[in-house]
Amino acid sequence: MIETLIWIAVAVVAIGMYLxxxxxxxxxxHTRIDAARAALDxxxxxxxxxxxELATSGVLDPAASIVLYEAAHAARQxxxxxxxxAESELSAALRAVFGEPEQVEAVKEIPxxxxxxxxxxxxxxxxxxxxxxxxxAVRAARALRRHxxxxxxxxxxxxxxxxxxxxxxxxxxxxxxxxVS
Amino acid sequence: MKIGIVCPYSWDVPGxxxxxxxxxxxxxxxxxxxxxxxxxxxxxxxxxxxxxxxxRAVPVPYNGSVAxxxxxxxxxxxxxxxxxxxxxxxxxxxxxxxPSLGLLACWAAQxxxxxxxxxxxxxxxxxxxxxxxxxxxxxxxxxxxAVSEYARRTLVEHLGGDAVVIPNGVDVGFFAAAEPRAExxxxxxxxxxxxxxFIGRIDEPRKGLPVLMRALPAILAARPxxxxxxxxxxxxxxxxxxxxxxxxxxxxxxxxxxxxxxARLLRSVDLYVAPNTGGESFGIILVEAMSAGAPVLxxxxxxxxxxxxxxxxxxxxxxxxxxxxxxxxxxxxxDPQRRRExxxxxxxxxxxxxxxxxxxxxxxxxxxxTDGAASVAAxxxxxxxARLGLARE
Numbered sequence: 001m002i003e004t005l006i007w008i009a010v011a012v013v014a015i016g017m018y019l020x021x022x023x024x025x026x027x028x029x030h031t032r033i034d035a036a037r038a039a040l041d042x043x044x045x046x047x048x049x050x051x052x053e054l055a056t057s058g059v060l061d062p063a064a065s066i067v068l069y070e071a072a073h074a075a076r077q078x079x080x081x082x083x084x085x086a087e088s089e090l091s092a093a094l095r096a097v098f099g100e101p102e103q104v105e106a107v108k109e110i111p112x113x114x115x116x117x118x119x120x121x122x123x124x125x126x127x128x129x130x131x132x133x134x135x136x137a138v139r140a141a142r143a144l145r146r147h148x149x150x151x152x153x154x155x156x157x158x159x160x161x162x163x164x165x166x167x168x169x170x171x172x173x174x175x176x177x178x179x180v181s
Numbered sequence: 182m183k184i185g186i187v188c189p190y191s192w193d194v195p196g197x198x199x200x201x202x203x204x205x206x207x208x209x210x211x212x213x214x215x216x217x218x219x220x221x222x223x224x225x226x227x228x229x230x231x232x233x234x235x236x237r238a239v240p241v242p243y244n245g246s247v248a249x250x251x252x253x254x255x256x257x258x259x260x261x262x263x264x265x266x267x268x269x270x271x272x273x274x275x276x277x278x279x280p281s282l283g284l285l286a287c288w289a290a291q292x293x294x295x296x297x298x299x300x301x302x303x304x305x306x307x308x309x310x311x312x313x314x315x316x317x318x319x320x321x322x323x324x325x326x327a328v329s330e331y332a333r334r335t336l337v338e339h340l341g342g343d344a345v346v347i348p349n350g351v352d353v354g355f356f357a358a359a360e361p362r363a364e365x366x367x368x369x370x371x372x373x374x375x376x377x378x379f380i381g382r383i384d385e386p387r388k389g390l391p392v393l394m395r396a397l398p399a400i401l402a403a404r405p406x407x408x409x410x411x412x413x414x415x416x417x418x419x420x421x422x423x424x425x426x427x428x429x430x431x432x433x434x435x436x437x438x439x440x441x442x443x444a445r446l447l448r449s450v451d452l453y454v455a456p457n458t459g460g461e462s463f464g465i466i467l468v469e470a471m472s473a474g475a476p477v478l479x480x481x482x483x484x485x486x487x488x489x490x491x492x493x494x495x496x497x498x499x500x501x502x503x504x505x506x507x508x509x510x511x512x513x514x515x516d517p518q519r520r521r522e523x524x525x526x527x528x529x530x531x532x533x534x535x536x537x538x539x540x541x542x543x544x545x546x547x548x549x550x551t552d553g554a555a556s557v558a559a560x561x562x563x564x565x566x567a568r569l570g571l572a573r574e
Contacts, residue, residue: 032321038552126548130549130552132343133324136344140341144320
């Protein structure tokens, strides 16, 4: 009798430790998502700022300037629910304006244009990177949260179910191509 | 930035991953970053100042061949100490799925972790069985890098999730500036287009020398002046055994060559042939050949096709098809115009593989993951006492 009780106690403790360890894993994943989301936000903001700067610098023709300014402004002001759409539209606008290598060359020629162009090139390359890292973290967390042990024992607590950030982040060809530096 | 790099394979044994890590570390140091590489190494081996030894690697049969790996308490303790002493902003683990230092570091660290996946193994049973064991360690990785689109696809299939593709780097300038050697070039104008180069282990069938040997009689029949220059370790007698006696003298074995000689060889030959039959996830040698301006003819492996821009920067032939190889080689050797064209396209194409570009991309990954996170620390697993609120701190 006593022996059975001891075994049950050992099993309960073992299961408890396992669940505690899993909760720790989940907690770490949520931290990772937060960090990845912060990094993605930073990159998106950086892209919008550089675009806005270029649009107001008078380097581009007025039509292109307005298109870029509008898109960058909308992306920065977007509510959380419209964010993905607004950022995708900024990608499309950038592709429309910087689709041709000549446009990029023109920007580079003016004083300070070299810096602006390389900063924009860095920004459009890093957005897809940051988004991929973010969605990778989201996927890992979702896979774990769907597991029985996590659902039954409510190990995730009150943390919201993580959502991937879906947007069109295809960079403009002329900028994505390797800078000749 | 303080960067810790973990190398899973013995530093004493030359290999693609080790060279990649060496070049990356030196590139980052030149840019002014603080880099420390943790690698398995014999205690007697002289190490560069930035390498920290994690102890001797033990040869273990793993994944179909004998690999030299590190595991056990001692290695785990060394990894922990390295992480603790290093106070890195980011650690970069190579091959985190191999049961060696990479996995140990993944297990023992927390904070921004970047991992590069080099191999592209087809789905193996061992991988499937190991998945639940690997998952808790792998999900700590904040950013995954695959060396090719092909490697990325295998990674997505095996482990789920996603990765960014950053190719392996090559010091393009080093190869482009190498001095050709007269005895490796085709002699006079008559035999112009007369030397073929091959670099790789002779006795490793996957490197494809047997395919090239099967194609050689046809090539020599069409162009008797052709010479084949082979650089690499292995049994030379056995390699030419399938050739008719009279043709054997057209094959020259150079043995193991130094990096400088490799560059000079690639600068000298009229055609570089890569007949590899499989197991390649990237194809750094093709990039080196293109950097040196050698026209490339390679088997149409997924990884090779990617590196050669789907055939735009070098020609492809059907894998393991000796007749196709012979046909393409004869055509190219007899067509200086086409070879010049390939050489020019190759030279333009390899710029994306230069360390200046690849290094900038890798740094961009480091910066992205460190943006929103604290620095790397040893993962002190919360003890039971702490969890029950009993720890005195």
